[in-house]
Structure formats: structure tokens, C-alpha cells
Amino acid sequence: MxxxxxxxxxxxxxxxxxxxxxxxxxxxxxxxxxxxxxxxxxxxxxxxxxxxxxxxxxxxxxxxxxxxxxxxxxxxxxxxxxxQLRAELAAAPFGKTPPAADERFSMLYGSAPLTGTDLPVRSPKGDWEVLGTHGGTAFVRWRLLGGRPVNPAPVIEKMFGVRATGRFFHTSQKILAAAEKN
Incomplete structure (x- = not known):
């Protein structure tokens, strides 16, 4: 069964x-x-x-x-x-400290395991940083430029050779809670 x-x-x-x-x-x-x-x-x-x-x-x-x-x-x-999402949330390196006013914590979900790149990786402008990975998910800290985050998903896709989409960390927590409601 x-x-x-x-x-x-x-x-x-x-x-x-x-x-x-x-x-x-x-x-x-x-x-x-x-x-x-x-x-x-x-x-x-x-x-x-x-x-x-x-x-x-x-x-x-x-x-x-x-x-x-x-x-x-x-x-x-x-x-x-x-x-899987519960395990990825538990592995997130963000800790219990909320993000600073000029940053956001995000999870980028990849279509395959994320391997082959030494971490952490920071963008040349310093507007995002991949802090770590767990399976197919990258943990990203975004810095707001002009009040807006810059989307690193295209760079993540190229870096790891996967398709990816992201959600803010707090949104990912809410998604899991909603998915598990009956």
C-alpha cells in the first residue's frame, strides 16, 4: 500500500x-x-x-x-x-536573528542538487550572498539596493546548472505551515 x-x-x-x-x-x-x-x-x-x-x-x-x-x-x-521543505528550513543558516532593515533572507529552490561551487559566494556588487545549500536549495541573503532586492535566481541557475525559483525565508515557513494544514 x-x-x-x-x-x-x-x-x-x-x-x-x-x-x-x-x-x-x-x-x-x-x-x-x-x-x-x-x-x-x-x-x-x-x-x-x-x-x-x-x-x-x-x-x-x-x-x-x-x-x-x-x-x-x-x-x-x-x-x-x-x-523535504521541513528539512531545508531546518538547515537554513539564518538563525533566529531577523534580517537587518536593508536585507532579506531567501531560499532558492533548484531543480536538482546544488553542487560543485565553493560557498559562500557573494555577487560582485555585494547585493546578494549564497550562504550555503541543502540538497537542491540555496540559502541567500539579499541586500536591498534602492529599497529593492535584486533577484539572484538567474545567477544561481547558471552557477549550479539548474532551474530555480525563490521565496523569502519567512514565506517558505508559511508555505510549509499552509501545506500541512488539513
């Missing part, structure tokens, strides 16, 4: 510019794939579901194909189980 696991799908670059993805439609598409207990969290592309399928590559391919068919553009999807 197989037990359904809670999965968390992090969708990249939705509801920015012309890349509109209504959460109700997203839930319909995922439910139509036979995924169970489909829910979403905020409109930035976070979905939770249960599935007995434990092959993340197969699930990602299925989801990405269905999303492109439904919305008309590619939506890169990074998948974690609730257990």
Missing part, C-alpha cells in the same frame, strides 16, 4: 507581466491531473497536493506540460515534499 505524500509546487514567474495564472484555474488543472487535495497559497505560484507518485521528475513533467497547455506559456515548476 502506498501513502500519498504532500507535495509543494513552486511555480516560477507567474502573475508578473503578461504571465497571468489565476489560482482557481491552477487548482482545476492540477486536480484534472488526478492530484489530490489541491490547494494554493497566495498568488505567486505555490500549490500543494497529495500524490502516491513519488517520482519528482515524472510529476514535474506532467505538471509543466499541463500548465503550458492550460495557460499558453512555459511555467517552470520546482517540486518538494513537505518533509
Amino acid at each position: 502506498t501513502t500519498d505524500q504532500i507535495h509543494i509546487a513552486f511555480l516560477r514567474a507567474v502573475n508578473v507581466g503578461s504571465r497571468k495564472v489565476e489560482m482557481a484555474r491552477l487548482r482545476e488543472v492540477l486536480t484534472g491531473l488526478g492530484l489530490g487535495s489541491v490547494r494554493t497559497y497566495i498568488a505567486s505560484g505555490n500549490a500543494f497536493f497529495t500524490s502516491a507518485d513519488s517520482d519528482p521528475e515524472r510529476l514535474v513533467a506532467l505538471i509543466e506540460r499541463a500548465l503550458e497547455d492550460a495557460f499558453g506559456f512555459e511555467i517552470p515548476t520546482i517540486l518538494r515534499t513537505a518533509d
Whole structure:
């Protein structure tokens, strides 16, 4: 007997510019794939579901194909189980100290393990720093420039040879809590 696991799908670059993805439609598409207990969290592309399928590559391919068919553009999807996200949050090097007023703590979720780079790595401008990794997740401290964070995801993708999307650390904590609610 197989037990359904809670999965968390992090969708990249939705509801920015012309890349509109209504959460109700997203839930319909995922439910139509036979995924169970489909829910979403905020409109930035976070979905939770249960599935007995434990092959993340197969699930990602299925989801990405269905999303492109439904919305008309590619939506890169990074998948974690609730257990994986819990372990990544526990491994985060941010400690209990909140970020300074000019910084943000972030988790960049990669599509594969992040290996082959000596850490920490800091951008030439000093606007972000990869403090460490855990599996496929990079822990990043952002510095605000002109009041805004700079997105290091494209650099992370190139550095590690993966697709990636990020969420602030505090948002990641809230995503896990929401995913585990019944």
C-alpha cells in the first residue's frame, strides 16, 4: 500500500507581466491531473497536493506540460515534499536573528542538487550572498539596493546548472505551515 505524500509546487514567474495564472484555474488543472487535495497559497505560484507518485521528475513533467497547455506559456515548476521543505528550513543558516532593515533572507529552490561551487559566494556588487545549500536549495541573503532586492535566481541557475525559483525565508515557513494544514 502506498501513502500519498504532500507535495509543494513552486511555480516560477507567474502573475508578473503578461504571465497571468489565476489560482482557481491552477487548482482545476492540477486536480484534472488526478492530484489530490489541491490547494494554493497566495498568488505567486505555490500549490500543494497529495500524490502516491513519488517520482519528482515524472510529476514535474506532467505538471509543466499541463500548465503550458492550460495557460499558453512555459511555467517552470520546482517540486518538494513537505518533509523535504521541513528539512531545508531546518538547515537554513539564518538563525533566529531577523534580517537587518536593508536585507532579506531567501531560499532558492533548484531543480536538482546544488553542487560543485565553493560557498559562500557573494555577487560582485555585494547585493546578494549564497550562504550555503541543502540538497537542491540555496540559502541567500539579499541586500536591498534602492529599497529593492535584486533577484539572484538567474545567477544561481547558471552557477549550479539548474532551474530555480525563490521565496523569502519567512514565506517558505508559511508555505510549509499552509501545506500541512488539513
